Each structure stands twice: as C-alpha cells, then as structure tokens.
Amino acid sequence: MDARLSAHSHEALPGSHASQVRTYWIIFGCLAALTLLTVGVAYLHLPHEAAVVVAIAIAITKVSLIAAFFMHMKGEAGVILATMATAVALIVWLLIAVLPDIGLLG
Amino acid sequence: MSTAVAHVETETNTGIPNGKLGIWMFLASEVMLFGGLISAYIILRSGSPEMIIPPREMMGVPLATFNTFVLIFSSVMMVLALAAIQEGDVPRFGRYLGLVIACGFTFLFVKAYEYHHKWEEGITISSNLFGSFYYTLTGLHCLHVIGGIILMVYILRCGLRGEYTPTSHGRVEYAGLYWHFVDLVWVILFPILYLLNT
Numbered sequence: 083m084d085a086r087l088s089a090h091s092h093e094a095l096p097g098s099h100a101s102q103v104r105t106y107w108i109i110f111g112c113l114a115a116l117t118l119l120t121v122g123v124a125y126l127h128l129p130h131e132a133a134v135v136v137a138i139a140i141a142i143t144k145v146s147l148i149a150a151f152f153m154h155m156k157g158e159a160g161v162i163l164a165t166m167a168t169a170v171a172l173i174v175w176l177l178i179a180v181l182p183d184i185g186l187l188g
Numbered sequence: 189m190s191t192a193v194a195h196v197e198t199e200t201n202t203g204i205p206n207g208k209l210g211i212w213m214f215l216a217s218e219v220m221l222f223g224g225l226i227s228a229y230i231i232l233r234s235g236s237p238e239m240i241i242p243p244r245e246m247m248g249v250p251l252a253t254f255n256t257f258v259l260i261f262s263s264v265m266m267v268l269a270l271a272a273i274q275e276g277d278v279p280r281f282g283r284y285l286g287l288v289i290a291c292g293f294t295f296l297f298v299k300a301y302e303y304h305h306k307w308e309e310g311i312t313i314s315s316n317l318f319g320s321f322y323y324t325l326t327g328l329h330c331l332h333v334i335g336g337i338i339l340m341v342y343i344l345r346c347g348l349r350g351e352y353t354p355t356s357h358g359r360v361e362y363a364g365l366y367w368h369f370v371d372l373v374w375v376i377l378f379p380i381l382y383l384l385n386t
Contacts, residue, residue, distance in 0.1 A: 148368055
C-alpha cells in the first residue's frame with residue numbers, strides 16, 4: 083500500500099495578499115525598532131547582569147517575530163514546532179548543565 | 189469549468205510536504221551547530237573574568253548595526269518574493285529575490301571590511317579567546333550567507349525560467365526558511381559579540 087499521503091501546496095489568497103504584505107512591513111518596523119533599542123540600551127551602562135537580561139530578552143523577541151511571521155511558524159504543524167522546540171530545549175539544557183562547572187568559576 | 193486553482197499533489201509521509209519537513213529538520217540541526225558554539229562562548233566568558241573583551245569602539249558597532257538592518261531587510265524581501273510567486277508574479281519575484289541576493293553581498297562586503305579593520309587593531313582568530321570565538325562564529329555565519337546567496341541565485345534562475353507557479357513553489361519557501369534562519373542567527377550574534385562588552 084502506498085503510504086504516501088497527499089498534501090496540498092500553498093494556495094495564494096488574493097484577498098489577503100495586501101494584508102500579508104502590510105504585516106511583513108509592520109514586523110520589519112518592529113524588528114528595526116528593537117534593533118535600535120538593543121543598541122541604545124547597550125550605551126546606558128546598565129549593570130552587567132541587567133544588560134545581559136535586557137539584551138537576551140530583546141533578542142528572543144526579535145527571533146520570535148522572525149520565526150512566527152517570516153518563517154510562518156505561527157501556522158505550522160505541531161511536528162515542526164516540536165522539532166524546533168526540542169533543538170532549543172537541548173541547547174538550553176547544555177547551558178544549564180555545563181555552566182555551573184566552568185562558567186561560574188570566576 | 190471550475191476556475192478554482194488546481195492543487196498540486198506534493199509528496200508527504202506525515203501530512204506535511206517532505207521538503208518542508210526536511211528543511212525544518214535541517215534548521216533544527218543548525219540550531220544545535222550554532223547553539224553549541226554560542227553556548228561555549230557564554231560558558232567560557234562567564235568563567236573567565238580576566239577575558240579581554242574589545243571595547244565597543246574597537247568592535248565597530250555602527251557598521252554591525254547597519255549589517256543587522258541589511259539582513260532584516262533581506263528577510264522582508266525574501267518573504268515578499270515568496271508572496272509574489274504565490275500570486276504568479278514572476279517579474280516581482282525576480283526583483284525581490286534580486287534584492288535578497290544584493291543584501292547578502294552587502295553583508296559580506298561589510299563583514300570583509302570589518303575583518304580587515306579588526307586585523308589592523310590586533311583582533312585576530314589567535315590573538316585571544318574573544319578573537320577565536322568572534323571569527324569562528326561570524327565566519328561560520330558568513331559561510332552560511334555565502335551558501336544562501338548561491339541557493340538564492342539558483343532559485344532566481346529557476347523562477348525566471350518559469351519553474352515555479354502559484355501552486356508549485358515549495359523550493360522558494362524552503363530556501364526562504366533557510367535565509368530567515370541565517371538572519372535569525374545574526375540577530376543573536378550581534379548583541380552577544382558587539383554590545384555586551386562591558
């Protein structure tokens with residue numbers, strides 16, 4: 083039995099095209115603003131720990147916007163979300179597992 | 189006769205097109221690649237209070253910020269190129285994808301200038317721990333940008349030859365996913381290498 087299923091490739095919806103394009107430019111504006119914010123905050127001479135937290139928070143926000151809207155992860159199937167979440171979770175675990183041994187010696 | 193757009197049957201074993209699942213699996217492996225190196229940098233920097241970090245003035249934050257804008261803009265162009273081919277507008281697809289390629293080259297040229305400037309300042313891959321990480325991380329990223337440019341040139345060539353239609357353009361989407369990931373990695377590298385320099 084042919085185990086191959088069929089999946090329909092993406093079909094353009096003319097009525098939503100203009101709103102799609104508008105969304106992309108809005109996200110670009112958000113990313114640009116967050117980039118400027120990242121640079122601006124870096125020159126505020128915050129305490130190191132606060133600077134790290136703010137920089138990471140802004141980076142995570144930008145990554146989420148790119149993934150959700152440009153990579154269309156927002157509407158993707160669960161298996162794709164699970165795949166990426168697994169990879170990210172493993173990297174976070176790598177940090178958590180190794181940091182106490184080496185990273186916190188100083 | 190129905191005027192509805194005919195659906196193209198794409199190969200799948202999971203309900204998701206095989207190509208799409210494949211590219212996402214590849215990107216997951218890329219997360220492990222860059223994540224491992226970035227984690228190493230975070231861990232070694234945290235554990236080395238005496239690690240010499242070049243000041244922001246030496247790192248060239250304005251140029252790196254410009255490069256960040258270049259890649260973000262290229263991501264917008266990429267997603268607009270995809271939207272264009274979804275509507276069957278090949279000339280518009282070609283223009284946007286051409287801009288993606290141009291942004292890629294711009295990023296590389298700026299990076300080449302940065303590298304040369306840093307060499308003159310004494311920041312090399314063997315000068316210290318920061319230099320090692322900086323050139324390894326950004327160099328690996330540049331290799332991915334080069335690969336992305338080659339891929340986009342191929343996609344552009346195929347697109348201009350009429351190989352992609354509103355109902356069959358999977359490769360454009362998959363190439364776009366790769367390009368967005370390259371932008372995403374730089375979004376993480378930029379602050380940790382250029383801005384957290386206190």
